[in-house]
Amino acid sequence: MSSTGAGRIPVCRPLLPDADTLLPYLRRIDGHRWYTNFGPLAGELGRRIADRLQVSPSRVVMAANATAALTAVMMPHGRLGDGQPPLALMPSWTFVATAHAAETAGLMPFFADVDPASWQLTPDIARAAVAAAPRPVAAVVVVSPFGAAVDLAGWERFGDETGIAVIVDAAAGFDTAGAGRLTTVVSLHATKALPAGEGAFIVCPDESHASETIRRINFGFHGSRDSNVVAGNSKISEYHAAVGLAALDQWPARRQAYRRAIDGYRERLGDSGICLQDGVGAEWVTATLVATWPGAAAAAARLAGRQIETRAWWGNGCHAHAAFAHCPRLPLPATARLAADTIGLPLSLDITAEEIDRIAAVLREG
Ligand SMILES: Cc1ncc(COP(=O)(O)O)c(C=O)c1O
Structure with a gap:
């Protein structure tokens, strides 16, 4: 991010909701004294996103950023500790966050080429890559290039045929992200079309995947204080949710x-x-x-x-x-x-x- 000097044009000049616009939301936080941990503003933002995507709110999980969200949804497919990690097939044509998330989740990135027209993996590229892979592919991460739509139906068929988990990294895809039956992650970073400063949402295939995802972003807890899976702390704060709500109004x-x-x-x-x-x-x-x-x-x-x-x-x-x-x-x-x-x-x-x-x-x- 850059500031503007005389005559200089920066590549990116983020503009988030201003202080006056945020104030009603911030006053709600003051009133609730609930600052993070799945608070009311995060809940409202998730419901409004679910509405927009026409899915049940129980499928939408808000997170701290897309890198942490991708890590959380890849964790069930990874192996941390000894032994070779399973592969996460992904395009090399992506931001490093996709690959860092895989590594953190206990997967090893396996890079394939993209289709020259759409700049994305295609199910056919993935089928050939899986056949050529040096060891089993546990997940495919399809990346929306700079926000372009992803062929959800084609990838659902791929998942049904192969049994391989398909995760959509639609970090820049707020305007094109669809619900479908795949796990989709969208970033709300300050540089994205819908900015919360930092933040992300995950659209899960169903409620049980959403519960698993909540555990992975919340120390392994969901509904009790028993931690039964390796997890992180990747929850969105109420302050970031406030910015996200104000941006969504706009x-x-x-x-x-x-x-x-x-x-x-x-x-x-x-x-x-x-x-x-x-x-x-x-x-x-x-x-x-x-x-x-x-x-x-x-x-x-x-x-x-x-x-x-x-x-x-x-x-x-x-x-x-x-x-x-x-x-x-x-x-x-x-x-x-x-x-x-x-x-x-x-x-x-x-x-x-x-x-x-x-x-x-x-x-x-x-
Ligand atoms: C393809 C892709 N994936 C993941 C991310 C990470 O998003 P975040 O900054 O919300 O962690 C980005 C960020 O630009 C991205 O372009």
Whole structure:
């Protein structure tokens, strides 16, 4: 996150609900004197998210952040301690949080390539990867790239056919996340479309998975003080839930502002050969706008020279980080291409038409 200097355009300029907007929620916390541990505001946020997704509130679990939430939902499939951990198949084209969560849960990331068009794992890629895996795959983590929708029906079929647990890391996917029968994790980080500062929600396949997940984010406790599984403390606080509720009140306006900015980029980039993700803007919104084309690296350098910040959000892929050098992987040509040709462009709720003009003009120089 960055602050704005004169003329400088940061890649990301988060704008969370202000103090006056938060005040009614904060007063409720003062009144309850209930500050964390599944308090009333966290409960309300979970119910409103369940409403939006048209699922039973008993399936939605609020958590401290998406990394901890992913860890909690992977823990039942992992093995901590001695012996080789089972594999969690995942794309290398993701943020390192996906792989860190697997390791923390007692799984070893097994990196596969993504489909070059959708930038995601597909059930066919996963079937081939499972067949080629050096040892059994206990879970597949499907990652929504920068908030794009995931093929829930296809992944449900994959899960039914193989018996392998499918977990959807839709960290940036607040606008596209669907309920389905899969476990889905959405981040409410300050940089996401619906921000709580830090926070996340998990949509579980059913109530019994939700109970298991609650245990995993609450010291192994649920309904008693007996701790019977390895667990963490990954609960959302009432203060973060307050920010999440205030942001949710603003969601229609927030969504419209993101759409206006993304559509503005699309109009200005028109026939330039610079590709935004399919449907982004008109069909779904994100707070992380990325563009792909062979001139991306040169454009990033040009933009930097004009005080316009860009970011390679997912770098060269997870496998390229030293932390995951020990993890098995398949050939990753589509990941390498995306890593070379993709940059994150500046996007914020209040980015101006003039700023987008300035950015598009530099992009089109290439
Ligand atoms: C794909 C992906 N997974 C997980 C996370 C982690 O989310 P959080 O910051 O809520 O822990 C991120 C964060 O950007 C992400 O992009």
